[in-house]
Amino acid sequence: MKSRRRPYSEQHPFDAGGGVWSVPVPIPGNPLGYTLVYAIESPAGPVLVDAGWNHPEAWLALREGLGAVGMDVREVRGVVVTHFHPDHAGLAGRVREESGAWIAMHEADAALVRLMHDLEESAHRDFQADMLRRAGAGAVEVEEATGHRPRPPAVPDLILQDGDLVDLPGRRLRTVWTPGHTPGHVCLHLEDADRLFTGDHVLPAITPHIGIYPYDRADVDPLGDFLDSLEKVKGLGELEALPAHEWIFQDTAARAAEIGVHHEEKLRRLTALLGEAQEPLTIWEVASRMTWNRPWEELPPMLRGMAAGEAAAHLRTLEVRGMIRRMAGADPVRFVLHS
Incomplete structure (x- = not known):
C-alpha cells in the first residue's frame, strides 16, 4: 500500500491493514507538513507509534483522526515514541493525561529528555552560542541562530532496550534500536505481520537529519551509528515500511541500502572538498561549502545550524575512518586531510 506524499490538507x-491505522498529525509551520501517527489495535486498547507535535491544531487532528477510525483517545493503552524529537514525542504527555496511557522510549533518548527538563532556558542558549562559536560561526550568525527550544516532551514511564517486546496484547511488536538520527531512535518490527515502523530512520524519498551536538564532540560518531543501523535494518529483510513521514512503501532493506550509498557519496565529496582547500577549515566553513537543498546564503539561521550539525557528523565519521584529522589546540576547531 502506498500513500504518496501530499499536502496535509489532502x-x-x-x-493500513492488519489492524493498523494511519493518522496524519500536522506540524504547524514546518515544511515536513505532518507526522504519520500509527494506531495498532489490541484487545486492551490501541497502542500508538509516536504522537505528533504538541500544538492545539495537532491535538485536535490526533483526537479526531482516531475517532474517524473508531478509536477513542481516552482508550489508548500506550504510546511508543520512536525518538524524542517534538514532532514525534510532543503529544505523548497529552495522550497520557487523557487516557492514563504509558509512554515508552529507548533509554538513550529518555536520558536526553530528563536532561532537557533539568536544563534552564538560559543554559540552553549559552550552550548553543558556545557551540556555534567553536564551530566558526561569526558573532552575528551566533546571535541569529541562537533561539528558544521547544517544550521538552514528557518523561517516559517505560524504558525500551534493543530486542524488547512492546506491551501490545495479541501482537508481537519488537524494539529494534537504530541510533543515528538520535541516540535512542528505534524502529518497531511487527513480527506477526512482517512490517516495520521506521520512524525517521528509513524514509521513502528524503533522508533524516544526522547531526552531532555539540558540533566538535570527539567521543561519538552518529553517522557511523546510523550507517550501522541501516545495515541492521537491511538484515531484517524485505519488510513493508511504515515511516513517520511521507508514505508507506515496500522493501525497507532496498531503501536502507540507497540511503547508505547516499551518505557514502556525501563523504567522498566532503573528502574532496577538504583536499581542495588551501588551509584547514572550520565546521562552519565546511558547511557553507557543502551542497544543500538551497544555496547557503538563502538558508535561514536555524537551517544553517542544522547544516553545521550534519557537516560535523560527516567530518567526525571521516575522522574515525582516519581520512582527516582535527588541528590540535585550534579554537574554533579546524579539520584537514590526514597526511
Whole structure:
C-alpha cells in the first residue's frame, strides 16, 4: 500500500491493514507538513507509534483522526515514541493525561529528555552560542541562530532496550534500536505481520537529519551509528515500511541500502572538498561549502545550524575512518586531510 506524499490538507486517516491505522498529525509551520501517527489495535486498547507535535491544531487532528477510525483517545493503552524529537514525542504527555496511557522510549533518548527538563532556558542558549562559536560561526550568525527550544516532551514511564517486546496484547511488536538520527531512535518490527515502523530512520524519498551536538564532540560518531543501523535494518529483510513521514512503501532493506550509498557519496565529496582547500577549515566553513537543498546564503539561521550539525557528523565519521584529522589546540576547531 502506498500513500504518496501530499499536502496535509489532502491527508486523511486510513486503514493500513492488519489492524493498523494511519493518522496524519500536522506540524504547524514546518515544511515536513505532518507526522504519520500509527494506531495498532489490541484487545486492551490501541497502542500508538509516536504522537505528533504538541500544538492545539495537532491535538485536535490526533483526537479526531482516531475517532474517524473508531478509536477513542481516552482508550489508548500506550504510546511508543520512536525518538524524542517534538514532532514525534510532543503529544505523548497529552495522550497520557487523557487516557492514563504509558509512554515508552529507548533509554538513550529518555536520558536526553530528563536532561532537557533539568536544563534552564538560559543554559540552553549559552550552550548553543558556545557551540556555534567553536564551530566558526561569526558573532552575528551566533546571535541569529541562537533561539528558544521547544517544550521538552514528557518523561517516559517505560524504558525500551534493543530486542524488547512492546506491551501490545495479541501482537508481537519488537524494539529494534537504530541510533543515528538520535541516540535512542528505534524502529518497531511487527513480527506477526512482517512490517516495520521506521520512524525517521528509513524514509521513502528524503533522508533524516544526522547531526552531532555539540558540533566538535570527539567521543561519538552518529553517522557511523546510523550507517550501522541501516545495515541492521537491511538484515531484517524485505519488510513493508511504515515511516513517520511521507508514505508507506515496500522493501525497507532496498531503501536502507540507497540511503547508505547516499551518505557514502556525501563523504567522498566532503573528502574532496577538504583536499581542495588551501588551509584547514572550520565546521562552519565546511558547511557553507557543502551542497544543500538551497544555496547557503538563502538558508535561514536555524537551517544553517542544522547544516553545521550534519557537516560535523560527516567530518567526525571521516575522522574515525582516519581520512582527516582535527588541528590540535585550534579554537574554533579546524579539520584537514590526514597526511
